[in-house]
Amino acid sequence: MKMLGARISKLKEGLVEISAKNRSAFNQQDGFVHAGVLATLTDSAAGYATLSLLPPGSNVLAVEFKLNFVRPAVGDILRGRGRVRRLGKMISVCEIEAETRRNGKWVSCAWGSETVYCIRKT
Amino acid sequence: MKMLGARISKLKEGLVEISAKNRSAFNQQDGFVHAGVLATLTDSAAGYATLSLLPPGSNVLAVEFKLNFVRPAVGDILRGRGRVRRLGKMISVCEIEAETRRNGKWVSCAWGSETVYCIRKT
Amino acid sequence: MKMLGARISKLKEGLVEISAKNRSAFNQQDGFVHAGVLATLTDSAAGYATLSLLPPGSNVLAVEFKLNFVRPAVGDILRGRGRVRRLGKMISVCEIEAETRRNGKWVSCAWGSETVYCIRKT
Amino acid sequence: MKMLGARISKLKEGLVEISAKNRSAFNQQDGFVHAGVLATLTDSAAGYATLSLLPPGSNVLAVEFKLNFVRPAVGDILRGRGRVRRLGKMISVCEIEAETRRNGKWVSCAWGSETVYCIRKT
Numbered sequence: 001m002k003m004l005g006a007r008i009s010k011l012k013e014g015l016v017e018i019s020a021k022n023r024s025a026f027n028q029q030d031g032f033v034h035a036g037v038l039a040t041l042t043d044s045a046a047g048y049a050t051l052s053l054l055p056p057g058s059n060v061l062a063v064e065f066k067l068n069f070v071r072p073a074v075g076d077i078l079r080g081r082g083r084v085r086r087l088g089k090m091i092s093v094c095e096i097e098a099e100t101r102r103n104g105k106w107v108s109c110a111w112g113s114e115t116v117y118c119i120r121k122t
Numbered sequence: 123m124k125m126l127g128a129r130i131s132k133l134k135e136g137l138v139e140i141s142a143k144n145r146s147a148f149n150q151q152d153g154f155v156h157a158g159v160l161a162t163l164t165d166s167a168a169g170y171a172t173l174s175l176l177p178p179g180s181n182v183l184a185v186e187f188k189l190n191f192v193r194p195a196v197g198d199i200l201r202g203r204g205r206v207r208r209l210g211k212m213i214s215v216c217e218i219e220a221e222t223r224r225n226g227k228w229v230s231c232a233w234g235s236e237t238v239y240c241i242r243k244t
Numbered sequence: 245m246k247m248l249g250a251r252i253s254k255l256k257e258g259l260v261e262i263s264a265k266n267r268s269a270f271n272q273q274d275g276f277v278h279a280g281v282l283a284t285l286t287d288s289a290a291g292y293a294t295l296s297l298l299p300p301g302s303n304v305l306a307v308e309f310k311l312n313f314v315r316p317a318v319g320d321i322l323r324g325r326g327r328v329r330r331l332g333k334m335i336s337v338c339e340i341e342a343e344t345r346r347n348g349k350w351v352s353c354a355w356g357s358e359t360v361y362c363i364r365k366t
Numbered sequence: 367m368k369m370l371g372a373r374i375s376k377l378k379e380g381l382v383e384i385s386a387k388n389r390s391a392f393n394q395q396d397g398f399v400h401a402g403v404l405a406t407l408t409d410s411a412a413g414y415a416t417l418s419l420l421p422p423g424s425n426v427l428a429v430e431f432k433l434n435f436v437r438p439a440v441g442d443i444l445r446g447r448g449r450v451r452r453l454g455k456m457i458s459v460c461e462i463e464a465e466t467r468r469n470g471k472w473v474s475c476a477w478g479s480e481t482v483y484c485i486r487k488t
Binding site: 188190192193207208210215230233234235237 | 434436454459481
């Protein structure tokens with residue numbers, strides 16, 4: 001996240017957003033933000049969203065994630081969102097989404113799911 | 123890819139590997155390479171693997187990808203591999219895998235699939 | 245769907261639900277509805293949800309689907325829902341969800357995404 | 367599985383195949399085997415493949431599965447395969463594949479991954 005200049009821009013119980021300014025270094029040859037950059041933001045957001053519901057001192061590991069790329073990612077700011085849809089004892093299932101801001105309007109570019117393994121502090 | 127210092131390290135028809143030296147900037151707070159970095163390498167590899175089977179001048183777009191994280195990603199070199207399993211007229215389905223080199227031995231850290239949309243040069 | 249005794253129970257533009265009475269034949273050894281039955285309902289729902297937005301005479305093909313199983317599937321009625329989140333020219337991305345009715349209350353058991361290929365009638 | 371007339375046709379450590387005769391009841395309006403039938407076979411296969419590596423008396427639960435549909439599913443026999451790629455203490459990651467036999471030749475129709483939660487008998 002430091003590498004991307006990203007920071008947590010929203011933090012509620014079970015919902016986290018992480019934002020970064022877009023940079024030319026994030027872009028592919030075609031001028032769109034690389035899918036991996038979007039995945040970095042959404043994966044971090046899903047992890048923090050899960051952590052926000054666990055006891056302090058707990059830890060999380062990504063089991064898997066899956067993203068559909070639904071629109072070209074262009075814009076001046078990027079943000080990834082993770083929202084916990086189902087928290088079990090050991091497994092958290094999150095909805096993830098990446099958006100870009102274009103001319104002041106947020107547009108969804110990638111959407112999917114992430115499974116997170118919870119190591120609860122006991 | 124430039125941002126990661128990555129380069130194509132293997133290129134065969136339908137199979138591409140992309141490698142990068144590991145750096146502390148790629149790592150999360152726990153010392154493992156961030157899932158998004160692995161996704162960046164494998165996504166690029168899947169795109170190039172598909173392109174390698176299309177007519178020159180064709181283009182590709184990621185429809186979706188999915189990665190399971192199967193081992194902690196530590197090591198001095200990272201590589202992502204994309205292998206086309208099924209090439210249709212418009213859709214390519216690739217197996218993707220990310221490995222890290224530890225003490226000279228390659229270890230699989232992430233494995234999954236990617237669906238690529240093909241814009242064939244006609 | 246005939247085999248499952250399933251029928252369309254909701255049909256709006258971009259949103260379809262398909263329901264079936266639960267039967268012991270749908271259940272695994274542990275008494276939960278088999279994941280494949282839930283996938284059958286949600287896959288059909290995603291296909292019809294996409295068709296509902298296409299010109300009459302169009303056709304659809306599943307490219308891929310992905311389901312997280314978030315609660316044990318028990319109850320007297322099952323339903324699968326498909327909702328189009330993004331319709332492109334050729335690709336539709338749907339949110340899919342399976343629910344079961346327990347003591348009169350609907351509970352989400354599986355949730356995920358499906359990518360549908362659109363063959364538009366021209 | 368009983369409903370599909372399916373049976374285990376191969377059982378090795380970490381690799382299970384489940385087969386069923388194709389029936390018209392499995393088919394969609396277009397004459398292809400429904401994606402949900404293929405998912406039923408592969409999901410069962412992944413569960414048994416994982417069980418084959420666990421202590422007797424252990425149990426498994428599907429966390430999630432993902433399938434790409436790579437060819438139309440037609441033929442006289444169907445089989446689903448589950449192969450464990452990585453077995454952790456609690457999580458098993460399997461490769462899954464569904465094939466149909468056409469004119470005596472096996473053809474891959476669906477391919478993907480499944481994450482299985484292991485409840486080890488202790």
